[in-house]
Amino acid sequence: xxxxxxDPPMCCSSGLCGPNIDPxxxxxxxxxxxxxxxxxxxxxxxxxxQPKAFMDNPDVKDLxxxxxxxxxxxxxxxxxxxxxxxxxxxxxxxxxxxxxxxxSIPIFRV
Amino acid sequence: xxxxxxxxxxxxxxxxxxxPAYLFFSGKGGVGKTTMACATAIGHAxxxxxxxxxSTDPASNLSDVFEQDIGHRVVQVRGVDKLFAMEIDPDxxxxxxxxxxxxxxxxxxxxxxIASIDEQLSGPCTTEMAAFDRFIDFMETDDYDIIVFDxxxxxxxxxxxxxxxxxxxxIEEASKGTGQxxxxxxxxxxxxxxxxxxxxxxxxDPEKTRFIFVMRPDELSLYEALRASKELESIGxxxxxxxxxxxxxxxxxxxEFFRKKYTAQQKVIKKAEDIFIDIPKRYMLxxxxxxxxIDALKSMAEELFDGERPxxxxxxxxxxxxxxxxxRPDIDSLWLPRRETRAIFFTGKGGVGKTTxxxxxxxxxxxxxxxxxxxxxxxxxxxxEVLIREIGTEPVKVRENLFAVMVDQEEAFxxxxxxxxxxxxxxxxxxxxxxxxxxxxxxxxxEMAAFDRFIQFIVSREYDVIVFDxxxxxxxLRLLSxxxxxARQVEMMVSGADAARPEEDRENPFREIxxxxxxxxxxxxxxxxxxxxxxxEESYRAMVDLKEAGIETQLVVANMxxxxxxxxxxxxxxxxxxxxRYLQEIEERFGLPVLSFPLMEDEIRGMEMLEMAVRYLRNT
Numbered sequence: 001x002x003x004x005x006x007d008p009p010m011c012c013s014s015g016l017c018g019p020n021i022d023p024x025x026x027x028x029x030x031x032x033x034x035x036x037x038x039x040x041x042x043x044x045x046x047x048x049x050q051p052k053a054f055m056d057n058p059d060v061k062d063l064x065x066x067x068x069x070x071x072x073x074x075x076x077x078x079x080x081x082x083x084x085x086x087x088x089x090x091x092x093x094x095x096x097x098x099x100x101x102x103x104s105i106p107i108f109r110v
Numbered sequence: 111x112x113x114x115x116x117x118x119x120x121x122x123x124x125x126x127x128x129x130p131a132y133l134f135f136s137g138k139g140g141v142g143k144t145t146m147a148c149a150t151a152i153g154h155a156x157x158x159x160x161x162x163x164x165s166t167d168p169a170s171n172l173s174d175v176f177e178q179d180i181g182h183r184v185v186q187v188r189g190v191d192k193l194f195a196m197e198i199d200p201d202x203x204x205x206x207x208x209x210x211x212x213x214x215x216x217x218x219x220x221x222x223x224i225a226s227i228d229e230q231l232s233g234p235c236t237t238e239m240a241a242f243d244r245f246i247d248f249m250e251t252d253d254y255d256i257i258v259f260d261x262x263x264x265x266x267x268x269x270x271x272x273x274x275x276x277x278x279x280x281i282e283e284a285s286k287g288t289g290q291x292x293x294x295x296x297x298x299x300x301x302x303x304x305x306x307x308x309x310x311x312x313x314x315d316p317e318k319t320r321f322i323f324v325m326r327p328d329e330l331s332l333y334e335a336l337r338a339s340k341e342l343e344s345i346g347x348x349x350x351x352x353x354x355x356x357x358x359x360x361x362x363x364x365x366e367f368f369r370k371k372y373t374a375q376q377k378v379i380k381k382a383e384d385i386f387i388d389i390p391k392r393y394m395l396x397x398x399x400x401x402x403x404i405d406a407l408k409s410m411a412e413e414l415f416d417g418e419r420p421x422x423x424x425x426x427x428x429x430x431x432x433x434x435x436x437x438r439p440d441i442d443s444l445w446l447p448r449r450e451t452r453a454i455f456f457t458g459k460g461g462v463g464k465t466t467x468x469x470x471x472x473x474x475x476x477x478x479x480x481x482x483x484x485x486x487x488x489x490x491x492x493x494x495e496v497l498i499r500e501i502g503t504e505p506v507k508v509r510e511n512l513f514a515v516m517v518d519q520e521e522a523f524x525x526x527x528x529x530x531x532x533x534x535x536x537x538x539x540x541x542x543x544x545x546x547x548x549x550x551x552x553x554x555x556x557e558m559a560a561f562d563r564f565i566q567f568i569v570s571r572e573y574d575v576i577v578f579d580x581x582x583x584x585x586x587l588r589l590l591s592x593x594x595x596x597a598r599q600v601e602m603m604v605s606g607a608d609a610a611r612p613e614e615d616r617e618n619p620f621r622e623i624x625x626x627x628x629x630x631x632x633x634x635x636x637x638x639x640x641x642x643x644x645x646x647e648e649s650y651r652a653m654v655d656l657k658e659a660g661i662e663t664q665l666v667v668a669n670m671x672x673x674x675x676x677x678x679x680x681x682x683x684x685x686x687x688x689x690x691r692y693l694q695e696i697e698e699r700f701g702l703p704v705l706s707f708p709l710m711e712d713e714i715r716g717m718e719m720l721e722m723a724v725r726y727l728r729n730t
Contacts, residue, residue: 033545051215051227070222
């Protein structure tokens with residue numbers, strides 16, 4: 001089971017490089033932490049920091065070349081494009097992977 | 111002064127010893143660091159060694175000293191066979207570095223993707239990385255026998271030198287962690303780690319590398335040299351050498367005013383000798399005119415290498431008037447608040463007296479009934495030295511209406527991190543907090559934190575006037591350009607994130623501060639310099655840089671003008687004539703009001719002396 005997230009350019013992946021905490025990016029991070037605990041391999045790539053990874057994945061490269069950066073973030077599940085232009089929720093990812101979501105996600109909803 | 115020569119200890123500058131391959135000159139701007147570095151380079155070249163002098167100073171002035179265009183590539187210095195020079199332009203280095211990363215994408219990716227990679231690489235991290243990268247390039251070539259680095263002013267120098275240490279640590283941590291780092295992806299820099307480690311090893315090898323501190327014989331300069339040597343020691347670089355520059359020749363100091371300065375200088379020299387017992391020292395006399403051009407530098411090299419005494423004129427070079435030749439500016443309209451808090455920034459090379467001018471200005475506005483805060487952002491803070499009291503990271507009351515505070519980058523970083531984590535605690539899981547903490551341990555956050563502190567004072571509206579004693583020029587410019595960079599970064603993050611974010615999150619917290627900095631009624635940028643060629647050149651560039659960032663400089667403070675009444679001999683008359691010539695040049699070149707400030711009989715320390723300085727401002 002594998003999830004790859006191709007992020008738009010950001011200073012860091014947790015949303016902390018700005019002056020305030022970005023709740024959306026924190027939510028994404030929390031989902032990733034949970035999936036990892038459930039044995040899912042999760043990789044994240046940032047366009048600003050790992051542009052090479054975007055070039056190395058043919059699907060991502062084509063989407064990006066065709067649609068521009070508005071297509072980001074791109075989420076891939078088991079090698080297939082799953083969602084573009086926005087992050088999937090934890091539950092969506094679990095459904096796609098065919099695993100049971102953990103009951104309570106220890107996160108404060110903003 | 112003749113005994114001074116006998117005190118020479120064989121050093122790397124001397125022809126009698128084998129010199130290490132890399133010589134780093136450090137010291138606050140204005141101490142003659144560039145001149146000493148250039149003279150040393152010329153000296154080695156004349157002795158047949160293939161020599162390169164590289165400037166890593168953002169406000170470099172090798173071109174001024176050699177009187178020849180140098181720029182961002184290695185050029186042969188005219189008139190000296192084996193001498194080559196280059197000025198590393200940080201902007202150009204950044205552009206080259208960025209292009210190396212972006213080039214493979216140009217053909218495949220659309221414009222907006224390229225633009226956003228480019229934009230992202232415009233942060234302060236990239237600039238540091240790029241400059242340091244060039245710097246290592248030179249340490250890895252075999253093309254020269256000796257490479258002289260005319261490094262940036264001390265605070266900056268130290269940060270630069272600390273980078274390889276921090277970076278390799280950062281890279282190690284990052285490769286264990288999320289794989290994200292401000293310095294680029296681990297996989298792209300993993301290959302560079304070896305280079306950084308090699309550079310660090312070279313920097314710490316006393317056989318290969320020598321650090322030379324240039325200082326003036328005054329207390330602040332000595333303190334600075336001591337601080338710098340301690341900081342280097344703490345990162346594993348052993349002590350180097352010291353050049354004490356600008357020593358008054360005893361025989362020209364016949365009047366009390368200069369006699370006092372001579373005695374004070376000798377006291378500092380004695381102190382320096384006691385402190386730096388085992389470190390080779392050189393003593394250079396003040397000259398009656400500036401050191402510019404190859405011939406002057408050759409004569410300087412002779413003094414450096416052989417202890418040859420410089421000749422100075424005993425006849426007046428000019429018989430022109432010695433009266434001040436510029437109009438007095440209306441300082442109240444520039445320094446006092448209109449409706450809202452007035453922020454006053456003093457920018458300029460270290461050593462030009464920014465700190466004393468800032469302290470004097472702050473006391474001046476405080477005495478005019480304005481609640482004033484004096485802020486130092488200089489990593490090597492001197493305000494405490496001038497006020498003779500400890501200045502902490504919280505404002506302390508110094509006297510009626512006058513408060514002072516220091517923005518310590520490391521402190522600010524800790525506070526900032528703590529604030530973010532506190533906000534997050536209880537809201538997020540332990541795992542999440544650990545991930546956050548890791549992300550926060552980045553050099554980017556450090557920069558952000560210092561600036562964050564800085565803004566808070568301005569927007570708090572607790573003070574009528576805030577005086578900023580900013581760090582030396584290059585650093586200042588970087589700091590001041592931060593709000594613009596960060597504003598761009600924040601905007602980008604917002605557009606990259608989910609459209610469903612609440613509206614208030616989209617507010618760019620830096621917008622307000624940018625507007626304040628650009629508003630001449632709320633912010634006054636003043637350049638401090640002393641009336642000599644190099645400081646004028648540097649300040650002019652600084653002014654143009656600020657203008658490009660949308661900020662208009664409003665005042666030039668020309669400090670350390672030798673008072674007419676003490677110029678009883680031609681040595682000082684020649685120096686004052688030179689200063690007056692430059693005063694006029696400043697007025698014409700900058701097109702700004704010029705406030706001239708006299709050289710004081712004693713170094714300004716303590717309230718009583720500050721009050722004397724304020725009285726001078728009042729009377730003008």
